[in-house]
Amino acid sequence: MQSHKETLLLTPENMGQVDRAAAASGLSSYGLMERAGQAVAACALRRFPGALRFVILCGPGNNGGDGYVVARALRAAGTEIAVHALGEPAALRGDAATAFAQFTGSVAPLADYHPRSGDVVVDALFGAGLGRNLAADVIATIEAINESAVPVLAVDLPSGIDGRTGAVRGAAFQAAATVTFMCRKPGHLLLPGRMMTGDLEIFDIGIPERILLAQGGKIGVNAPAAWRHVLPVKTGAGHKYVRGHLAVFSGPATATGAGRLSAMAGLRAGAGLVTLLSPTAALSANAAHLTAVMLKVVNGDGDLSALLEDVRLKTFVLGPGFGDGERARRYADLIASGERRLVLDADGITAFRDDPQMLFDLFAEGEPRLVLTPHDGEFARLFPDLAEDSTLSKIERGQKAAARSNGVVILKGADTVIAAPDGRALVNENAPPWLATAGSGDVLAGLVGAHLAQGMPAFEAAASAVWRHGEAGRTAGEGLTAETLIDALGGVDHIM
Ligand SMILES: NC(=O)C1=CN([C@@H]2O[C@H](COP(=O)(O)OP(=O)(O)OC[C@H]3O[C@@H](n4cnc5c(N)ncnc54)[C@H](O)[C@@H]3O)[C@@H](O)[C@H]2O)[C@@H](O)CC1
Numbered sequence: 001m002q003s004h005k006e007t008l009l010l011t012p013e014n015m016g017q018v019d020r021a022a023a024a025s026g027l028s029s030y031g032l033m034e035r036a037g038q039a040v041a042a043c044a045l046r047r048f049p050g051a052l053r054f055v056i057l058c059g060p061g062n063n064g065g066d067g068y069v070v071a072r073a074l075r076a077a078g079t080e081i082a083v084h085a086l087g088e089p090a091a092l093r094g095d096a097a098t099a100f101a102q103f104t105g106s107v108a109p110l111a112d113y114h115p116r117s118g119d120v121v122v123d124a125l126f127g128a129g130l131g132r133n134l135a136a137d138v139i140a141t142i143e144a145i146n147e148s149a150v151p152v153l154a155v156d157l158p159s160g161i162d163g164r165t166g167a168v169r170g171a172a173f174q175a176a177a178t179v180t181f182m183c184r185k186p187g188h189l190l191l192p193g194r195m196m197t198g199d200l201e202i203f204d205i206g207i208p209e210r211i212l213l214a215q216g217g218k219i220g221v222n223a224p225a226a227w228r229h230v231l232p233v234k235t236g237a238g239h240k241y242v243r244g245h246l247a248v249f250s251g252p253a254t255a256t257g258a259g260r261l262s263a264m265a266g267l268r269a270g271a272g273l274v275t276l277l278s279p280t281a282a283l284s285a286n287a288a289h290l291t292a293v294m295l296k297v298v299n300g301d302g303d304l305s306a307l308l309e310d311v312r313l314k315t316f317v318l319g320p321g322f323g324d325g326e327r328a329r330r331y332a333d334l335i336a337s338g339e340r341r342l343v344l345d346a347d348g349i350t351a352f353r354d355d356p357q358m359l360f361d362l363f364a365e366g367e368p369r370l371v372l373t374p375h376d377g378e379f380a381r382l383f384p385d386l387a388e389d390s391t392l393s394k395i396e397r398g399q400k401a402a403a404r405s406n407g408v409v410i411l412k413g414a415d416t417v418i419a420a421p422d423g424r425a426l427v428n429e430n431a432p433p434w435l436a437t438a439g440s441g442d443v444l445a446g447l448v449g450a451h452l453a454q455g456m457p458a459f460e461a462a463a464s465a466v467w468r469h470g471e472a473g474r475t476a477g478e479g480l481t482a483e484t485l486i487d488a489l490g491g492v493d494h495i496m
């Protein structure tokens, strides 16, 4: 079981509230800064035992305050140090002023620092309080250090990374490692922030968990703790209908592979029965490749309506290789009015590009029954205003899209976000880079369908599917194909 420290995410704004609540409960805020700085100094000594000199770059706020504690601790440990400050240290306030007063060593201007071999930079310029783009001189310093071979240890966040969004505000340090406090921030997980963070250490500076949880809870890291409690119980004796019946729409005769991948993934992921719904023209192509997956002819609305009379058929995947937008819209309508659950992927999403509201209206009522699986391009087709709004983080884009569609949104990428209409959102981190391969999205759609068919609520079904997809990708290893990915799905059950 992971602790909250591993899975909780707090925005810089949340963290500020935590800070104030901790102070209000009687904790010394300078005490927190002291522990933060000591932890960074210990990390620096442990990671860089061969450093000839530690250069601490201190900013104008509390991140800089942490830096002065680091400088004092490293000097006390007998290492050579240099401190360079952005702005006038005399202008520091509060805890940062206290930390500066305790330091007593000399401080040079930031612009005077020139990287030299043997240096290790401790970046304490900006953390949670970065509120705007960096000035040109700071950008130049950061770029010069990034271009040198000098390693950077970042305090809280690499300076220049926006802790809420993960965006680079003008420039950002490429850190070898980052030490953050209590829990991660979105900027550590969302791209490009994740790439700049390096190895991340989370240090507990002693803020009680109840204070953290009071400010957070809606957003987190996607891990089994978030959905394990609703995983289907494996009794071994379950009738196949108990494990649900998943139906996947095949594309036309020229594009049958994607639907089959979804169907096979659904079966491998534990749906009791999987039926591929195929037009007559694609029947022989599908039949030639399937054994355990059943086949049924669906040529149009009439066939689908007849099929929907079977009340056990509750879950559908529509979109992989589907092609026909007009038909996709009608099928989605029939499925929605039958109170069924739908994973809408790929061409199924694109089908609604001219009238996204039509889709949202279909699923507007009740518990979320729609799961959308867009990559960025598909997302922009349904939610153009959200895609264009660069002030939003990927988490916020997902949350707003989920609320608007009353669906669960899986916003795909190396930093996939899963969001629910009630504001819950998880950021995924276990996907290996080689998971971005042909057919990988089809497998994910089938996986989500299988989890839904087994009765999981939509948000948890989606999040567990994304996680399982990532784990299977790691198991299958570099050079995976959609087929080896499907094979690997079963092997990750036991760790869920
Ligand atoms: N519980 C907590 O929240 C704790 C926070 N601590 C540290 O405090 C940091 C947050 O401190 P602050 O809120 O003071 O924020 P920062 O120190 O990150 O930066 C804020 C300061 O930078 C200025 N600023 C913001 N963007 C700028 C820009 N682009 N160019 C120039 N100046 C800019 C602001 O006006 C403000 O003076 C954390 O990152 C962490 O390192 C630690 O001391 C431990 C406890």
Ligand SMILES: [K+]
Residues within 6 Å of the ligand: 063, 123, 124, 125, 126, 127, 154, 155, 156, 157, 158, 159
């Ligand atoms: K920093």
